[in-house]
Amino acid sequence: MDLSLNETQQMLKNTAKDFFASECPETHVREMETDREGYNKQLWEKIVNQGWLGVPFSEKYGGFGLSFLEFCILLEEAGRVLLPEPLFEAVLLGGMPIFISGNEKQKEELLPKVISGESIVTLAFYEEDDLISPLSVQTKASLNNNVYKLNGTKMFVPNANISDLLLITARTGNNDKDISLFLIPSSTEGITISPLSTISSDKQFVINLDNVQIPSSNLIGNENSAWKTIETIFDMAAIGKSCEMLGAGERVLEGTVEYAKTRTQFGRPIGTFGEIQRHCSEMATLVEGTRFVIYEAAWKLSNNQNASKEVSMAKSWTSDSHTKVCAIAHQVHGGIGFTKEHWIQLYSRRAKAAEIAYGDANFHRNKLASLLKL
Amino acid sequence: MRFAFTKEEDDFRQEVREFLKNELPKNWDGIAGNNLEEGASENEWGFTLEMREKLAKKGWLTMAWPKEYGGQNASVMKQVIFAEEMTLARAPGRDGFGIRMLAPTLMIHGTEEQKTHYLPDIAAGKVQWCQGYSEPESGSDLASLQTKAVEDGDDFVINGTKVWTSSAHRADKMFILVRTNPDAPKHRGISFLLIDDMKSNGIQVNPIIDMAGRHNFNMVTFDNVRVPKKNLVGELNRGWYVGATLLDFERSGVEYSSRCLSLLEELIDFAKTNKRGGKLISGDPNIKKEITELYTEINVSRGMSYKIADMQSKGEIPNKESSMSKLFGTVLEQKVADLGMKILGLYGQLGPKSKHNKLKGKIEQEYLSTVSATIAAGTSEIQRGIIATRGLGLPKG
Numbered sequence: 001m002d003l004s005l006n007e008t009q010q011m012l013k014n015t016a017k018d019f020f021a022s023e024c025p026e027t028h029v030r031e032m033e034t035d036r037e038g039y040n041k042q043l044w045e046k047i048v049n050q051g052w053l054g055v056p057f058s059e060k061y062g063g064f065g066l067s068f069l070e071f072c073i074l075l076e077e078a079g080r081v082l083l084p085e086p087l088f089e090a091v092l093l094g095g096m097p098i099f100i101s102g103n104e105k106q107k108e109e110l111l112p113k114v115i116s117g118e119s120i121v122t123l124a125f126y127e128e129d130d131l132i133s134p135l136s137v138q139t140k141a142s143l144n145n146n147v148y149k150l151n152g153t154k155m156f157v158p159n160a161n162i163s164d165l166l167l168i169t170a171r172t173g174n175n176d177k178d179i180s181l182f183l184i185p186s187s188t189e190g191i192t193i194s195p196l197s198t199i200s201s202d203k204q205f206v207i208n209l210d211n212v213q214i215p216s217s218n219l220i221g222n223e224n225s226a227w228k229t230i231e232t233i234f235d236m237a238a239i240g241k242s243c244e245m246l247g248a249g250e251r252v253l254e255g256t257v258e259y260a261k262t263r264t265q266f267g268r269p270i271g272t273f274g275e276i277q278r279h280c281s282e283m284a285t286l287v288e289g290t291r292f293v294i295y296e297a298a299w300k301l302s303n304n305q306n307a308s309k310e311v312s313m314a315k316s317w318t319s320d321s322h323t324k325v326c327a328i329a330h331q332v333h334g335g336i337g338f339t340k341e342h343w344i345q346l347y348s349r350r351a352k353a354a355e356i357a358y359g360d361a362n363f364h365r366n367k368l369a370s371l372l373k374l
Numbered sequence: 375m376r377f378a379f380t381k382e383e384d385d386f387r388q389e390v391r392e393f394l395k396n397e398l399p400k401n402w403d404g405i406a407g408n409n410l411e412e413g414a415s416e417n418e419w420g421f422t423l424e425m426r427e428k429l430a431k432k433g434w435l436t437m438a439w440p441k442e443y444g445g446q447n448a449s450v451m452k453q454v455i456f457a458e459e460m461t462l463a464r465a466p467g468r469d470g471f472g473i474r475m476l477a478p479t480l481m482i483h484g485t486e487e488q489k490t491h492y493l494p495d496i497a498a499g500k501v502q503w504c505q506g507y508s509e510p511e512s513g514s515d516l517a518s519l520q521t522k523a524v525e526d527g528d529d530f531v532i533n534g535t536k537v538w539t540s541s542a543h544r545a546d547k548m549f550i551l552v553r554t555n556p557d558a559p560k561h562r563g564i565s566f567l568l569i570d571d572m573k574s575n576g577i578q579v580n581p582i583i584d585m586a587g588r589h590n591f592n593m594v595t596f597d598n599v600r601v602p603k604k605n606l607v608g609e610l611n612r613g614w615y616v617g618a619t620l621l622d623f624e625r626s627g628v629e630y631s632s633r634c635l636s637l638l639e640e641l642i643d644f645a646k647t648n649k650r651g652g653k654l655i656s657g658d659p660n661i662k663k664e665i666t667e668l669y670t671e672i673n674v675s676r677g678m679s680y681k682i683a684d685m686q687s688k689g690e691i692p693n694k695e696s697s698m699s700k701l702f703g704t705v706l707e708q709k710v711a712d713l714g715m716k717i718l719g720l721y722g723q724l725g726p727k728s729k730h731n732k733l734k735g736k737i738e739q740e741y742l743s744t745v746s747a748t749i750a751a752g753t754s755e756i757q758r759g760i761i762a763t764r765g766l767g768l769p770k771g
Contacts, residue, residue: 001376001377001378001379001451001680001683001684002375002376002684003375003680003681003684004688005375006375009375257768261767261768261769268769269768269769271762271768271769272769272770273771274759277758277759277762277768277771278762280761280762280766280768281701281757281758281759281762281765281766284698284761284762284765285701285702285761288678288681288694288695289674289677289678289698291677291681292673292676292677292678293670293673293677295375295377296677299377300377310673312670313673316670317670317671317673362663365663365666365667366662366666368666368670369662369665369666372665372666372669373646374642374645374646374656374662374665
């Protein structure tokens with residue numbers, strides 16, 4: 001048992017923390033909320049140049065040769081500043097499915113592009129029924145003369161506007177889990193992309209697939225075998241999102257404690273009042289409780305151990321606790337905290353989005369319940 | 375980062391597990407639903423002492439002690455594993471007062487004579503100590519304590535009252551904080567004394583029965599009790615600081631999560647094998663939700679403890695982390711007991727004495743007895759204050 005970062009991990013964390021602190025101030029986060037593309041190309045290039053998109057991928061594809069665990073450390077720091085650039089998505093939803101289920105040719109061709117930023121890849125999984133389940137996948141892909149034809153509607157696809165390649169799940173057989181994964185250029189005929197207006201002002205889209213044709217060589221992994229990949233990706237995404245929440249939670253705690261020390265009412269800092277101290281100690285305890293459960297799951301995933309219980313415990317705990325941390329922060333901040341000009345609302349809006357992403361607390365409790373055979 | 379134990383640690387865990395399997399009676403269920411010796415009947419107390427001597431012989435009770443005092447200087451993680459296994463098995467016999475509190479104090483502040491006189495008996499698990507700290511008018515504000523010790527010839531003469539004194543009715547001896555200078559600032563007029571015989575003239579132990587019906591706590595009164603001056607530990611009037619001495623023994627509070635897990639697993643088993651209205655209790659969505667929530671919180675609590683152990687392993691001093699672990703862990707114990715009440719339904723109200731009870735009535739006992747842990751050794755409110763002021767740097771009110 002060793003909860004400390006090793007030298008490489010610590011260096012990565014420090015570099016990321018400094019980088020994001022100077023490159024991603026609050027003004028940038030606000031600017032991107034209304035930006036058409038939702039990310040800044042210069043900043044994205046700088047992130048790419050750090051090599052961070054290659055952190056969990058092997059060196060032979062141009063990666064760092066580290067693991068998912070190290071990528072989580074980056075995400076924690078990105079979460080601290082609410083990084084709008086698609087670091088999480090490009091790596092976990094774009095590169096990772098190819099890395100874990102693509103054939104060698106696909107990996108050799110695609111991963112260097114993902115890592116170098118030449119391509120941005122995203123994952124279109126969700127549909128009208130938003131439950132994470134193979135049964136929710138109703139988009140159909142039918143094979144004819146080595147060409148698949150796809151029809152259906154995908155929901156909640158992150159960054160589809162800036163992605164040149166889409167990973168799309170579609171039903172290819174009659175069994176529940178007969179799901180396949182396709183790599184489709186977003187410029188392919190029959191694809192229409194329309195934006196959603198979201199609580200966190202991030203970039204999510206609806207994708208319509210109308211007789212979209214794609215050669216069978218664009219299948220990632222075997223036909224009817226994508227569900228296992230999706231499960232692994234969503235486990236990683238749940239933990240990655242939890243890491244972002246952890247970083248954000250630490251920032252919210254720090255900022256709120258700072259406010260409690262400096263804001264005076266009744267002639268003294270509000271941090272001297274028992275109620276405020278109680279609020280702050282609860283926030284601190286919730287944040288403290290988060291780190292171990294997240295990294296325990298991340299470590300197990302990185303070491304190819306069964307982490308099903310740990311993932312569900314981590315995501316359900318963090319979903320609940322981070323939203324609670326933000327809610328308490330609002331109470332400490334009083335009126336100013338719910339204004340658009342204040343920084344807290346940037347965090348609390350994204351907290352809700354992160355809470356429901358990749359399985360909310362109830363989803364993961366249900367999963368845990370079945371793992372406990374309840 | 376590494377979220378796994380070493381081979382050596384896994385082996386040690388196995389060794390403790392095997393030992394307990396052999397030494398505990400078949401289907402051992404803990405004492406009155408409690409992990410500790412507290413509140414045990416005469417028979418159970420006898421068994422507790424038997425276990426203690428066996429654990430002492432294995433060298434496990436003193437494993438944290440430095441080698442020069444017969445310990446093993448065991449790693450913090452090894453201590454954590456021992457605590458976990460003892461708690462999961464609900465095995466009695468550990469010794470909080472002698473081994474973990476008084477002994478380190480003596481190692482640092484005791485005279486050579488005190489060390490040679492007291493430490494071997496403590497190590498052998500042969501004496502029961504109790505702790506005379508709290509008083510009726512000095513609870514959270516312990517430093518305001520008023521029990522007086524006045525010098526008289528070769529002795530101190532003690533007068534006053536101590537309260538919440540756990541196991542005083544079982545104890546052979548007591549370490550006690552007394553006021554030796556009423557005129558000094560409150561922290562600087564306190565001394566740390568050893569009382570060699572709880573049967574001394576002038577000592578009266580009065581039981582305090584808690585709301586679970588258990589006799590664990592006592593009120594102890596002192597009427598001109600004489601204690602030789604050689605039983606002063608550390609300097610006169612420096613007792614507050616002597617009493618605050620801690621060696622870097624494991625203090626992760628891992629018992630909270632282990633105790634909760636042991637009970638929750640029993641509850642899960644019960645819910646999966648018992649029906650209400652013709653349906654398995656575990657199928658009730660509300661019960662399911664609470665079970666999974668608490669299962670998760672137990673892992674969070676365990677993580678808090680491992681964090682403390684990890685810090686201690688690296689020579690860092692846990693501060694707010696200990697308060698968080700205690701705060702979170704003791705509240706969690708109450709939540710698990712409360713879930714037990716929901717799972718048992720109307721049967722939850724039946725205690726050990728009812729012939730109609732379920733799970734031997736332990737849920738009623740747990741529900742009532744888990745309150746005290748949120749109060750003892752610093753109330754939840756005191757812990758929150760420590761987190762806010764010492765941990766987060768908020769100004770004192």
